[in-house]
Amino acid sequence: MRKLIDQPRLDATPQGAAGKSHKHESAERQVSGQARYIDDMPEAANIHHVAVGVSSVASGTITSIDLSQVRESEGVIDVITVQDIPGHTDIGPVFPGDPLLASTEILYHSQPIFAVLASSVNLARQATLKAKVVISATAACLTVDQAKEQQNFVRPPHFMRRGDYQKSYAESPIQIEGEMIIGGQEHMYLEGQISMAIPEEEDRMLVYSSSQHPSEVQKLIAEVLDIKLHKVVVDMRRMGGGFGGKETQAAQWACLAAIFASRNKVAVKIRLPRMLDMMATGKRHPFENKFKVATDNQGLIQATQIEINGNCGHSPDLSDAIVDRAMFHADNGYFLGDCYVEGHRCRTNQVSHTAYRGFGGPQGMIVAEAMMDAIARKLGKDPLAIRKLNLYGKDSRNTTQYGMQVEHNLLADLIDKLEASCDYQLRREQITQFNKNSPIIKKGLALTPVKFGISFTAKHLNQAGALLHIYTDGSMQINHGGTEMGQGLHTKIGQIVANEFGVPLSYVEITSTRTDKVPNTSPTAASSSTDLNGKAAQNACLIIKQRLAEFYAQQVEGKPEEVIFTEQTVVLGEHQIAFNELIQQAYIGRVSLSASGFYKTPKIHYDRKTGNGRPFFYFAYGASCSEVSIDTLTGEYKVNRVDILHDVGKSLNPAIDIGQIEGGFIQGMGWLTSEELLWDDSGKLISNNPATYKIPAIGDTPEIFNVDLYPRANDEDSIYHSKAVGEPPFMLANSVWCALKDAISSITDYQIDPVLHPPATPEKVYNAVEQAQAWLEQQA
Structure with a gap:
């Protein structure tokens, strides 16, 4: 049962398509099975398929590899190891540490060691079983405690502090300590990791990837192939779920497909079977956190010390920022008093853990709720009363542990x-x-x-671009840097464009996210995609609207700033013209009906050295x-x-x-x-x-x-x-x-x-x- 009592209040002015409930732009296609995902796309006549051979241990050294029987296996076209990669062998998204294929060192269980190209999926997978790989196993670091004892971190620790928390803690009448062991989470997207690479003339490569970050996939493919980025186009129409699992970790499989496509001049597809997908790709980070909290006799927090320990797996991936966000959210909605928050990025011999909805925020926030419960039970009070007592307030109680005011x-x-x-x-x-x-x-x-x-x-990621075309019948295509993974981003962008021009949503088509239309895009992540890409799309609309307004005002001798776009009509005083007709006239009048929009988030800044700033808009x-x-x-x-x-x-x-x-x-x-x-x-x-x-x-x-x-x-x-x-x-x-x-x-x-x-x-x-x-x- 669901009730919808209070709908958002909308302005009295016409809102066009924005602010109203519209069904998801792919809803009917998805329900009917007609929505096209990568595995549904028509395949080239010469399509071949990839499978990977993986490690059976979590830590060790490869002493020998014999792939002769793999090469001789039925249907096999090509086999590669790390030595066959023409360019970069490390595809770490921010910091190095993510080998495309293992070289000599094994870093985690199920790490890809070699890859096979064959005429069918089954033959490729069967061939991988014939490999003779000898690994000398070594002691694996599998827990946060082991990593901390060994001082084994993927990135240095980070700290935030306010006031003299030790003094405040010692002087407070109520003192509580606690520990939380927080499990990770599998993304369990409906569409698994999949890519298809099609070689084109002059070393160009067209890649279809189920990725939240097409620009990063483009960059890494260019680097492993040792070619320029402009030779690679990545196309992403929709994902069958991502949740963060395809922000960085879709790139490995796209790179392997592109290498085989480049070597053999054939179309190549790689699709991981579900079990391997779960074993060879990162999860939500498991965390082991500790806290000390001190309050007065009423339960008002006076001092807090929180230790955040993220199990990052074998490499940095995005762990630096993920543990940062856990630290940023260890307060949830509560003022922590004098506080000290430290974060450790622990290296273990597990698959490199990665982005997941909330990006570390949940693992920090749950500590705050654990503290509220612990205080309430200690004092014999309702936990809700303790929560309300400790909410951020005014004056000295409205600043976070990282120095941002809660406005x-x-x-x-x-x-x-x-x-x-x-x-x-x-x-x-x-x-x-x-x-x-x-x-x-x-x-x-x-x-x-x-x-x-x-x-x-990461401040530089808070930018977005969009490309808008209006055709002579008044219909439009908008392309932007965000990716659609079922969350309705394309639907909202379509509503924004329709709203700006005062036309029905059916006038607007959202095209596949492509690196040759909007370049240098940020990942679809951090809940920012509508904020960023919506503003970029609006910016493109405003540019064309200004051109149209100036053109129409010149026709009727009015002021451009008084032109209104509403209900498929353009109005200036007592003059009005159908939107479609104005577009026709603008085309004849040689007015550009295409524009590139851009947006960057204002106000944000953060200094990691001091642990202070405004990291959030x-x-x-x-x-x-x-x-x-x-x-x-x-x-x-x-x-x-x-x-x-x-x-x-x-x-x-x-x-x-x-x-x-x-x-x-x-x-x-x-x-x-x-x-x-x-x-x-x-x-x-x-x-x-x-x-x-x-x-x-x-x-x-x-x-x-x-x-x-x-x-x-x-x-x-x-x-x-x-x-x-x-x-x-x-x-x-x-x-x-x-x-x-x-x-x-x-x-x-x-x-x-x-x-x-x-x-x-x-x-x-x-x-x-x-x-x-x-x-x-x-x-x-």
């Missing part, structure tokens, strides 16, 4: 509204009474906030209230009801935004409850298929699922004063984890804060229940 803070009002609309206080009383009378089933309730910073923390806010029931005999549980109030500014498309909120919440719930990554002692991922890795199913969706949009425009000058909606809803699921802890705590009459490391699987819930019952027996 336009909506959390207090937003929480109050949700607390009232979901009947929190009444339900708290009812649940407390229920638990007293129910020996087996216990219920839990939690209301938690979200404050999430919007922008890439603005914050997106939200709050969720979750109610759960647990079976104390088995540890099984169910999420009964969820209420969400979320801030998306002035919504560009309420239907899509609500869909993102629902989907993000469920994905976050999976991370915190059922999705458990497990490695064996050798470093092999054993939760490596959908049978051993449990994502939420439709039956896990709460029976009551209420989602409302907080009706307030963004105070910053974002596109139509909307706000990002990709990542922030993910962390709304923190309320589920807190509600599970609340239910377990009820066994002790809410006197203890149970240890429940996420993901809170039924086994872990059962163990926490047993610990709570043991504590109760000790008190008797």
Whole structure:
């Protein structure tokens, strides 16, 4: 069940296609199976297929490789090792450390060592099994503790501090310590890693890649082929999901396809089987975090010390920025008092962990919620009261640990509204009474906030371009640097363009993201794609609108600044002309109907040396209230009801935004409850298929699922004063984890804060229940 009480307030002025619910531009094609993904594309007559041979150990040295039987295997056309790469062999996206194929050193289990090109997928995969690779295994570093003991880091530590936290901690009456072991998460995109490379004349290469970052794929292909970037075109129409798993890690497979295509002058496709995809590609970083928090007798935080330890895998990948974002969000919506936050980027012999929705933010934010629960149980108070007490306020209590002021803070009002609309206080009383009378089933309730910073923390990525063409019939094509992975980005960009010209959405076609149309693009990530590409598209529209306004004003002897584009008509005073007709006249009058737009985010800056700055353009806010029931005999549980109030500014498309909120919440719930990554002692991922890795199913969706949009425009000058909606809803699921802890705590009459490391699987819930019952027996 879903209620939509408060829709975003829209201006009284005509909004065209923006601010209204429109279905996803590919919805009908996706539902009918007609949406074309890379594996659906017509194949060239000479298409061949790639498979990779991988390591069977997590750490070691290759002593010999015999690929003779591989080469002689049926259907095999070509076999390559690292020695056959003509250019760069390291494809690290920011820092070096990601070999395209292993050379002599094995860095993680399932690391690609060689690749095979054959006439069919099956023959290529069968051929890889005939390789004779001898590896001398060495001791692997598989845990954060081992990495810290060995001082084994992929990047140096980073620190943020404010005030004298040691003095404040020592002088505070309430002192609490805690530790959290936070699991990673598999992306589980529907479309796996896949690329198709087609060689063209004069060393040109056309590559179709399921990638969130086509420009990076273009750059890395050019580097491994040792050619200039202008020789490579990367095309990306849509992904069957990405969630961060295709921000950097799609490049490896595109590069391998391009090398084979270049060597053999044939079309080449590589598609990883699901199990190998899960074993050979990075996950959400597992974290092991520690905290010390001190409060006054009312529970107001005076001092905080937080240690953030990210398990980065074998290479830097994006881990520097991911651990940064965990540190940025260790406060969530709370003022930490005098504080010290340190972050470590631990190197282990696992696959290099990578971007995932929230980009480290969830692993930091969950620490803040753990602290709130711990304070509440220590003082015998409702956790919501402690959360509200510690929210960012005014004056000296509105600055983050990294020196950014929390302006336009909506959390207090937003929480109050949700607390009232979901009947929190009444339900708290009812649940407390229920638990007293129910020996087996216990219920839990939690209301938690979200404050999430919007922008890439690498300043140069906060830019975007767009290319707009208007044709002589008035129809338009817009190309931009963002990629569509199901989140509705193309739909929103289409709405923006239609809105600017006052035409129906059907007039606007969004074309494939291509590196030969909009160059040097940023990844579709950090929840910034509509903010960036929407503004770039609007900029292109404004350029052409100015040309058209000047042309029309000259025709009717008016002022260009008074021209209005509305309802397929262009109006200037008492004069008006159909939009299509004006376009025809502008073409005859030799007015350019094509423009390139550009945008860069203002205000942002950050100094890593001092740990201070404004890394985010603005914050997106939200709050969720979750109610759960647990079976104390088995540890099984169910999420009964969820209420969400979320801030998306002035919504560009309420239907899509609500869909993102629902989907993000469920994905976050999976991370915190059922999705458990497990490695064996050798470093092999054993939760490596959908049978051993449990994502939420439709039956896990709460029976009551209420989602409302907080009706307030963004105070910053974002596109139509909307706000990002990709990542922030993910962390709304923190309320589920807190509600599970609340239910377990009820066994002790809410006197203890149970240890429940996420993901809170039924086994872990059962163990926490047993610990709570043991504590109760000790008190008797």
